[in-house]
Amino acid sequence: MDASGSSGSSFKGGRLTRKLRSRAPAGGGLMLASMLDILMAILFFLLKNYSSVVSDFAIGKDLSLPQSSSLIIPTSALQLVVTQSSIMLDEKPIAKIVNGDVEAKDVQGGVLIVPLAQELAKQKDRSLYFEKQNDQHSFTGSIVLQADKNLKFNLLKKVLYTVGIKDFVNMKLAVLKKDG
Amino acid sequence: MANKPSARTHRMKPLEGLNLTPMIDMVTNLMFFLMMFASVMPVVMIDAPLPKVASTADEIKQAKKDENKQELAISINAQGISVRGVGGSKSFPLGVDGKYPTKELHAYLVGLHTKRPTDHEITLLPSDEVPYEVMISVMDASRELESGDPGYQAVPPDVVHKPESAQFNRLFPDVSIGGV
Numbered sequence: 100m101d102a103s104g105s106s107g108s109s110f111k112g113g114r115l116t117r118k119l120r121s122r123a124p125a126g127g128g129l130m131l132a133s134m135l136d137i138l139m140a141i142l143f144f145l146l147k148n149y150s151s152v153v154s155d156f157a158i159g160k161d162l163s164l165p166q167s168s169s170l171i172i173p174t175s176a177l178q179l180v181v182t183q184s185s186i187m188l189d190e191k192p193i194a195k196i197v198n199g200d201v202e203a204k205d206v207q208g209g210v211l212i213v214p215l216a217q218e219l220a221k222q223k224d225r226s227l228y229f230e231k232q233n234d235q236h237s238f239t240g241s242i243v244l245q246a247d248k249n250l251k252f253n254l255l256k257k258v259l260y261t262v263g264i265k266d267f268v269n270m271k272l273a274v275l276k277k278d279g
Numbered sequence: 280m281a282n283k284p285s286a287r288t289h290r291m292k293p294l295e296g297l298n299l300t301p302m303i304d305m306v307t308n309l310m311f312f313l314m315m316f317a318s319v320m321p322v323v324m325i326d327a328p329l330p331k332v333a334s335t336a337d338e339i340k341q342a343k344k345d346e347n348k349q350e351l352a353i354s355i356n357a358q359g360i361s362v363r364g365v366g367g368s369k370s371f372p373l374g375v376d377g378k379y380p381t382k383e384l385h386a387y388l389v390g391l392h393t394k395r396p397t398d399h400e401i402t403l404l405p406s407d408e409v410p411y412e413v414m415i416s417v418m419d420a421s422r423e424l425e426s427g428d429p430g431y432q433a434v435p436p437d438v439v440h441k442p443e444s445a446q447f448n449r450l451f452p453d454v455s456i457g458g459v
Contacts, residue, residue, distance in 0.1 A: 131299040138306045144320060145313040158322060167410040168419045171324040172443060243324070248412035252405040252458075263329035272325040274415060 158245065158273075159187065165248035166272035176241035176271065177222060179257055185249050188218050200254055212261045219265035242267040325361065325418060327456055330375050338372035341374040351391065351451065353416060355385075356406040360384050366391060370406075379413050381420040389428045392450050404458045414456075 158164065159180035180187040186194045186201070193214045195203045207213050209271040242262060246255060261268065284386040346414040351364040360379060369387055392398070401421055405414055424431045431448055438444045 127301060135303055135306070138303065138310065142306055142310055145310060164322070165415040167323065167325060167415050168422070169323045169325045171326065172321050173324050221321060243381055244327075246411050248410065248415070250408045250411045251407060252411070252414065253407035255411060258409075259329060268329040268396070270327050270329050272327050272415070273322055274325055276321045276323045277419075 112270045126223055145231045159190075162245060163248050164245060164278040166274060168277050169274060170276075171271075173243070173273065174241070174271070176243045176269075177267070179242055179244050179258070179262065181244070181246040181250060181254070185247065186212070186215060186258065189220070191218070193218055196254065199251055201257060202271065206257065210257050210260045211264065212257050215258070216265055219262065219267060223265060224269070238266075240267045241269040241271070243271045243273050245273040319329040325415070325454075327418075327454055330455060332334065341395075342445050351401045352404055352457070353377070353401055353402040353417060353421065354406070355409045355413060357408055358376075360417065362387060362391075364391065376433065378427060379416065381416050385425070387419040388450060389430075390404070392424075393429060399449055399451055400453040402455050402457040406458075421454070423450050423452065 157178075159178075159182060161182045161184065162180065178187075178189050180190075182196070183199075184196055186191050186196065194201050194212055196202075201212050205212055205214055223238065230237050244258070244262075246258075259270075262268075300457065306384075351362065354361045354363065357373075359370060360381075361368060361370040362384070371383050371387070374380055403414060425448075428448075434444045434447050
């Protein structure tokens, strides 16, 4: 007994307890709980936003779409892509663009882009064929235009005229959603 | 001869707490796929139906009737924007920075809309040198009323920034591209 009256060694335990205590791990490894919290927060954020994003809408290469405040959700339709260098229909190159305009050999009557008109006619025939085979599938004349923001109306009016003359009148313009 | 080690000295220690490593693996994989497939730049659409080429007698009759209908037309050229309609015409020259005055155009269209609230159609008449980006910005300026405009209705919180919000605050959302 010491001066205070307590035994002094009563909390130190016996020899076995001291041995076990000395074997206990000091650090306990990495603390992963906080990292998991961060990952879960990012995961929930991604999952929440994922539902509003249509993943099957592919933006054409070498293309800078204009920004717009529109909120209409993209629909699947025939994709007409007009870049600074070419015109593509469903990723198939149709005509080349030189100095901001279609090559003269591809234009008829000043406004009709002949290769585009031929390809659109094929697409329409294919749709009409499927319409005959299947009542549920009908030709709606839907087309989505992805055009570079720096293109001039001089070129676009030829594209629009050709598309309109081939009965693809249900046109939608693909744009990037403006922030805010 | 060596003695067999005591089983007591090789007893497995019980695990302390949950093992989070497989869960972190799973969350990291999920995040990777979500980030890979989620579009960073969300794409939206603008409806821009093209005029159908009249082929039948009824369609030609209807087209003539539409020609006589007085519509609001917005001309865009290198000098600026001009609006022509029943109420006369108004021009908006380019700003000193060379930008198109879409804010002034929007304010003028809001004034026209208060006089003719049932009209929602405009025709866009760009000249050849006008970039596509400018056409889109003019469409944005004429689509809907903005906060602070006379007649602006507060959009319910459950439809804010959703396509359903387009039914509120309509200005001139039905755009057709002319000059084609």
